[in-house]
Amino acid sequence: MGMDYSSMDQWILGEDSFDPTHLGKCEAVMSLGNGYLGLRSATEEKYLGETRDLLINGTFDRFDESEVTELPNAADVTAMELWIDGERFSLDQGSHTGYRRELNLRTGELTRQVEWTSPRGSRVRLRFRRIVSLKRLHDIALEVCVTALDQPVSVKLRSGIDARVTNTGTQHFAEGEKRFYEKKYVQLLETTKESGITFVLNAVHRFARNGAPLELATDVNIDRRVIYADYTVELAPGDTFTAEKYANVYTTRDLDCAGLTVPQLQEKTLDDLKESAALGYAALAEESAAQWREEVWDRAPVEITGGEKSRMDLFSLRFAQYHMRLMLPRHDNRMNIGAKGLSGEGYKGHCFWDTEIFLLPYYMFSDPEAARKLEEYRYLSLPGAHRKAEENGYRGAMFPWESAWLDDGETCPLYMGTDILTGTPIKVWSGIIEQHITADVAFGAWQYITIAGDEDFLEKYGYELIMDTATFWASRLEPGEDGRYHINDVVGPDEYHEHVNDNAFTNYMACWNLNKAIEYYQQLQTENPALLRKLEEKLNLTEAYPRWVDGAEKIYLPQPTAEGILPMDDRFMNGQEIDLSKYKNQEFVAGIMKDYNLDQIQHLQVCKQADCLVLFYLLEDRFPPEVKRASWAYYEARTIHDSSLSLSTHSVQAADMGEMEMAYDLFRRAAAIDLGPYMGTSDAGIHAASFGGVWQCVVYGFGGVRMLNGKLRIEPHLPEGWDSLAFTLMWKGQKLQVRAGRDGSATVENLTGTAPVTVTLNGVEVQR
Numbered sequence: 001m002g003m004d005y006s007s008m009d010q011w012i013l014g015e016d017s018f019d020p021t022h023l024g025k026c027e028a029v030m031s032l033g034n035g036y037l038g039l040r041s042a043t044e045e046k047y048l049g050e051t052r053d054l055l056i057n058g059t060f061d062r063f064d065e066s067e068v069t070e071l072p073n074a075a076d077v078t079a080m081e082l083w084i085d086g087e088r089f090s091l092d093q094g095s096h097t098g099y100r101r102e103l104n105l106r107t108g109e110l111t112r113q114v115e116w117t118s119p120r121g122s123r124v125r126l127r128f129r130r131i132v133s134l135k136r137l138h139d140i141a142l143e144v145c146v147t148a149l150d151q152p153v154s155v156k157l158r159s160g161i162d163a164r165v166t167n168t169g170t171q172h173f174a175e176g177e178k179r180f181y182e183k184k185y186v187q188l189l190e191t192t193k194e195s196g197i198t199f200v201l202n203a204v205h206r207f208a209r210n211g212a213p214l215e216l217a218t219d220v221n222i223d224r225r226v227i228y229a230d231y232t233v234e235l236a237p238g239d240t241f242t243a244e245k246y247a248n249v250y251t252t253r254d255l256d257c258a259g260l261t262v263p264q265l266q267e268k269t270l271d272d273l274k275e276s277a278a279l280g281y282a283a284l285a286e287e288s289a290a291q292w293r294e295e296v297w298d299r300a301p302v303e304i305t306g307g308e309k310s311r312m313d314l315f316s317l318r319f320a321q322y323h324m325r326l327m328l329p330r331h332d333n334r335m336n337i338g339a340k341g342l343s344g345e346g347y348k349g350h351c352f353w354d355t356e357i358f359l360l361p362y363y364m365f366s367d368p369e370a371a372r373k374l375e376e377y378r379y380l381s382l383p384g385a386h387r388k389a390e391e392n393g394y395r396g397a398m399f400p401w402e403s404a405w406l407d408d409g410e411t412c413p414l415y416m417g418t419d420i421l422t423g424t425p426i427k428v429w430s431g432i433i434e435q436h437i438t439a440d441v442a443f444g445a446w447q448y449i450t451i452a453g454d455e456d457f458l459e460k461y462g463y464e465l466i467m468d469t470a471t472f473w474a475s476r477l478e479p480g481e482d483g484r485y486h487i488n489d490v491v492g493p494d495e496y497h498e499h500v501n502d503n504a505f506t507n508y509m510a511c512w513n514l515n516k517a518i519e520y521y522q523q524l525q526t527e528n529p530a531l532l533r534k535l536e537e538k539l540n541l542t543e544a545y546p547r548w549v550d551g552a553e554k555i556y557l558p559q560p561t562a563e564g565i566l567p568m569d570d571r572f573m574n575g576q577e578i579d580l581s582k583y584k585n586q587e588f589v590a591g592i593m594k595d596y597n598l599d600q601i602q603h604l605q606v607c608k609q610a611d612c613l614v615l616f617y618l619l620e621d622r623f624p625p626e627v628k629r630a631s632w633a634y635y636e637a638r639t640i641h642d643s644s645l646s647l648s649t650h651s652v653q654a655a656d657m658g659e660m661e662m663a664y665d666l667f668r669r670a671a672a673i674d675l676g677p678y679m680g681t682s683d684a685g686i687h688a689a690s691f692g693g694v695w696q697c698v699v700y701g702f703g704g705v706r707m708l709n710g711k712l713r714i715e716p717h718l719p720e721g722w723d724s725l726a727f728t729l730m731w732k733g734q735k736l737q738v739r740a741g742r743d744g745s746a747t748v749e750n751l752t753g754t755a756p757v758t759v760t761l762n763g764v765e766v767q768r
């Protein structure tokens, strides 16, 4: 595989040889999108083993009772099959030279070029371009250019809308109307079977020869789940044929089409398509690139200077920022971010704690408005959280481990993978007992409120969310014989250990949640009794408050051993130690599951991912440095980083401890999760949380940024090979420019300057 990044600038992800055996990697890492839709970068011509995904955020559908809800794969608009002198263009036929595919992160445009010789010897140069508009959220535009190289060629193009796609075999759609308008506009409707969401897709082509517009005869075809046309053109040597394709997709769940009937939607979307097509590919690409600049690159610029390594590091960070925009539903608070973003069918589009703990920091510090939407989603999904609590015999809000549409409640599948010993599917306990998610959601809301200084959110949603989640924890605690409250039978963040008692992460975070609710309650007593009365009615606080107080006082909090190691639960440290070198150096994840089943892994000292270490930096000042250091050494030796959420946490902690070489090495490995050389890693989609993790390595780890007890701390320490690091932070409505040097020097400038900001900069409190 020839994936590279250009060392001349830090914006281009390139591929210089086509590998038909590993299509998934580039389809996912080079995917396009805008938070409304995600488009995998499958090539225009089709190959065996490809995955053509067009996923529209929030359009969940449940095939039947035996499956969980998922984002359905919408009809494909990207396929454009070509025949050159009657031979089908395909890179596994004939021969080719000059292949290059590039994703430009700055503009969001994907390009590809190649010179192809057909098996019978016809030679053409092909150029492809495509964008998903960041300006017009429903729009996709593609362009194909074919140049006859040394003899006349006949080119046939087949293109349209193809609904013969599934989610790995599951068909979510009932077929709807298909139509040609004016012999050139193609329209296809399809409706999800359970959730009843109608998708309307449109497409139209524009042709040119050597730049001059060309009208081509249309050979129209409507068939089962497909609508397309064939177009034929004759080229003299040196002639270039250009086919532009404009497509759009809308659904009856879209906020910007609320209230429209399906026929009205058909009409509106066709009009919109006409408008986009009239603008032309170049203008659409330009306005989309301008939007990228405004929304991402000018909003949250990062600069790293230094040697060659630092250029690669800056590229990795921009790659993370690029994908974090692709997955972000900035337009709608009724949806969130899937663990694979919108780049593949993995994890079915469900959101996890990945949002609050790994991704939210980037959004809060760069785009607080968007961060607010993600948090509003959690508030709006309280009905599902109430239902989950009730179903499990608890009170308050118990958030689902996997979350999809607002009122779905838990959507985690019950089985996944194969048990190597029994040969049966593995039961997934996370949806039932991975309960720390409830405290993570509360923590995320508090972080957002504090960093953005968003009092409005606090009043409308924040108090309620944090109190309602505290009520869940108070009802979840189990009295023990020692007079303390315990949380038994859970899965902590480390998913290789199931049915443990007193997982440190869970207990400390639950305790934090209870205390935050108490603090807010007391704050409202003096500052806003009217709001407290309203909440009292809604949440029955007279009964809840004393339970929170009792719970917070008596919850059992695991304490460090004499060696300073925080036990992650009541069992781990008594487990058997085994040699993990095989699993630590593997090219793929979960290799251990090929040797042991989960029942056996329970009794081994092996962690899938960071557990207590996440706690150390969320509740940073609760644990002394010696405990963090001893625990880091103990757990890192036992962690095989089988989750993409693991490496970045270890890197940030290592940077906090001043272990810069280690921190840098872990950061590089975190950045390689999707960008690295291993070809199978991204087939089901990119790893959303790891992108948040990469940003955290740079800004939290090397930049030394943290929000501690409501205050902003900045204490940079750059790794070897970096001369300087500069980034911006949004803090309570003010945009701050932070610059850090290799020598530990740091400056903060308030670019907004409408209100003073207090920062603890390298240990000294300063006002900006």
Ligand code: BGC
Pocket (backbone or CB within 6 Å): 339, 347, 352, 353, 354, 493, 495, 608, 609, 642, 643, 644, 645, 689
């Ligand atoms: C990890 C979880 C994570 C999920 C989605 C799992 O493999 O163990 O911590 O939330 O993937 O990314």
